[in-house]
Amino acid sequence: METIQPSDEPESLFRPGPDTPIQFCDGLGLKRLIRAGLVWLERHQAAINSLNVYPVPDGDTGTNMLLTMQSAYREIQDSPEEEVGIIAHKVAHGALMGARGNSGVILSQIFRGFARPLDGVKAFDTVLFASALREAAATAYKAVIKPVEGTILTVIRQAAEAAVSAAASSQDLRYVLAQVVHEAREAVARTPTLLHVLAEAGVVDAGGQGLFIILEGMLRYARGERLTLDTELAAAMDLQTAHLGQEGGYGYDVQFVIHGEGLNVEEIRATISSLGECALVVGDSRVVKVHVHTPEPGTPINYGASLGSLSRVIVENMQEQYQDFILSKAQAPAAPAEPLSEIGTVVVAPGPGLARVFQSLGANAVVSGGQTMNPSTEDLLKAVESVPRNDIIILPNNKNIVLAARQAQTMTGKKVEVVPTITVPQGIAALLALNYQADLATNARVMAAAARTIQTAEITTAVRSVQINGIHVREGESIGLVNGELKVKGGSPEQVVKAALEEMGAGDAEIITLYYGESVTADQAQALAEELERLYPDQEIELVDGGQPHYQYILSAE
């Protein structure tokens, strides 16, 4: 049982264990959730912009939502307030003041509605959270005569419904948020069936996707993921905050050069400094360059003109500069426009060589692990979350990791399928069968089928004496596991390789692949490969530096 609360270090995130329920969220917790939503949105801004076709296809939905969220977060950024009701109202106010575009106005209404049931509330539980979301949806619907379905409106309504039903059975905010995110994703995916222009353009609704991303960022935070603001963006926000604080609004950036006789630089500097901020006055008695930020551009210019003649007068609106900066950031490559429909893959690989093999085949994340070094569920979960795809396939590539992979599957808001590959070659065969055009379920089926067609043998050294399958093995002997079962043994790994290949019926295969481990030199492996070429003249022999520990060789025949 925990409360979402900040720790002493301002940027650090609370990290309750994944199984610890979060019962309450106070103002500081909400503040961090808002921030996480903002950060995640910032990262997906460009992708959201590219979806924007309704109501006007001007490609700015992501940017508009981001600017609105920034305005909301600025309102609470430096607030030590612990009461969630007050923070919620501040967020609503900030979003209102900074609302940009249609999606921004709707988002501000969502926050407005969200804040309503939280009046005077110190911390919300799941039931209040669900009510707040329901009120957010209701408020969002109120401000339009003809609500258009298949937009952000549909997404907030269905997400709120998911919250209500989840809150009825759970007191864990993280669980409820996960259900909200799950439903939001589904609702976004359904938008093209509700709004024809989306289907025509082959996209989902941009505003709905933006809302989903904000919620997903919050969930990631609640799960203990560290989401950091892009430093440049953070700096820009700080800059803007400073101006807001000191001038009560944006000012003008005024620059000019005064030409005259007997100019008093000190006096000019003092006067200019009193007229604005960031005053910079340099020069000599004949030429003085002035630079100042001021809410009234006329005043310093008039003052300068009274001293001499002016040249190079530049007046710039700093709000426009800031917007341009934000927009230029929107176009920067830093925010990758990730395709949303693709399937991501997370694979487990023992050894750097095999990791490279998987990467070269397009695996999005490779988790190091295998026999006797099984990755934890958390390692797998992290890898799943790190891949910027909504649909993920996990290839555990080891019998002992399948369970952890299935646990990770239940702990993420993403759609995850585990293809239960139990050896590395099976994983490779499965990955090769991945079809980016097909959906997740189809791929899981096709990949599992592909994995089954492959014969695998793993060659290792027995660590104790044992009798399995009628085979007596003494400690230190080389053994061969064919498709996971102990089948052959011998005095040397190379002998066992040959025995295992016979057991696998390699004579009927087309390709035999030999992945050699970290304890085998390239020369040893090469010699073995050449011997195999003589033994299997009709087969193609491939030799791969797998670098895996424990297994001298991993073989596949297909």
Next chain:
Amino acid sequence: MEAIGSGKIEVSPTAIASLAGQAVLECYGVVGMASKDLARGLVEILQPASHRRGVEVHLDNDQITIDLYVVLEYGTRLITVARNIQSGVKYAVERALGVPVTAVNVHIQDLRVSSD
């Protein structure tokens, strides 16, 4: 309005008003249309059925100007909502007719306060 091939296609201001009226009802933040007639000293919130009211279309040398008399939701950022109306209505009319709209003027006649 626009000569195409051998014939002529003419769109009446009423038709344009219908298009604009439909579009404005979908604009977020618009909770009603108002009669322009303020002389009566009241702003009438019109039912959606009479959506052409509150919309005025002027055609002058193929220049289309649309005036919208709207009631907006209190508590939204009005300037942003008004801009969204301008771009949303302009886009909808231009897409339907294929001719440029010169101006969309938004007149905020009243605000509706939803119960908090």
